[in-house]
Amino acid sequence: MSSVTFRTVSDAGPLPVVVVGAGAMGRAWLGAVAASPDVVLAGVVDLDADAARAAADTAPGALAGTDLAAVAAASGARAVIDVTSPAAHLPVTLQALALGLPVLGEKPAAASVAEALRLAAAAEHAGQLFMVSQSRSHHRQLRAFRDRARRLGRLGVLTTEFFRAPRFGGFRDTMAHPLLLDMAIHPFDAARYVLDAEPVSVRCEEFNPSWSWYAGDAAATAVFEMTGGVRYVYTGSWCGPGLETSWNGGWRLSGEHGTATWDGEGPPRVSSDPDADADLDPPAPDDGPQDIA
Secondary structure, eight states: OOOOOOOOOOOSSOEEEEEEOOSHHHHHHHHHHHHOTTEEEEEEEOSSHHHHHHHHTTSTTOEEESOHHHHHHHHTOOEEEEOSOGGGHHHHHHHHHHTTOOEEEOSSSSSSHHHHHHHHHHHHHHTOOEEEOOOGGGOHHHHHHHHHHGGGOSEEEEEEEEEOOOOOOGGGGGOSSHHIIIIIHHHHHHHHHHHTOOEEEEEEEEEOOTTOOOSSOOEEEEEEEETTSOEEEEEEESSOOSSOOOTTOEEEEEETTEEEEEOSSSOOEETTSTTTTOOOOOOOSOOSOOSOO
């Protein structure tokens, strides 16, 4: 099997990047860029020129425009952060890779498996890295949940329940699979991390409650068989008002010697401990993205 290699950044100093997408998530990424010593904002691109300019104005010297090639060339950018809607991931990433720029994209990788495979092939052909941001494994309390779950011995089933009722407006309201593509991907990836296992098969049913304000299916239940025989069960809804879970959902892991739970925000709890009702130490100050991203 041949291995794929990508060009790496060897120069010292912060990496100049262009952020594509100046909506709510794009503005959130601008904050992450500003907080990092490893990158510097070189420019912002958006179909709305005024939105791009307003976003670029948050960083001295950053350029703004509606054309990625023009802004990248004029600003000297050496990488792209794609924070566009899923339908735009394919054209934006293909253009960036063709310009010789690596891409850090928002989830999902693309609007379909076929498009995602096309992007993977384009990255390999260009020799430029294309990666999708998945921040949950950097959440301190999820790491604690994973570490303390090791006390449970052989594992049986991990579950996540996610119920919220956000009214986003915009592209999510018209997606065919808003919950699965735009949100459930986070716990799916987190489950791999917690269990240190990969999916073998999945049975999934998605549907749209009668009162839903989404055009596509906003609720789903999925059962994954993971390597080693462990099961992961996800149930969620984006039109589930009342007693809402955290953005990370509510987690429960059943094992040979006990059970671990996590509410998606605070410290996890493990029933096999002698002090089963005691929480872990409180979390440190914000050490990265903790909620929706």
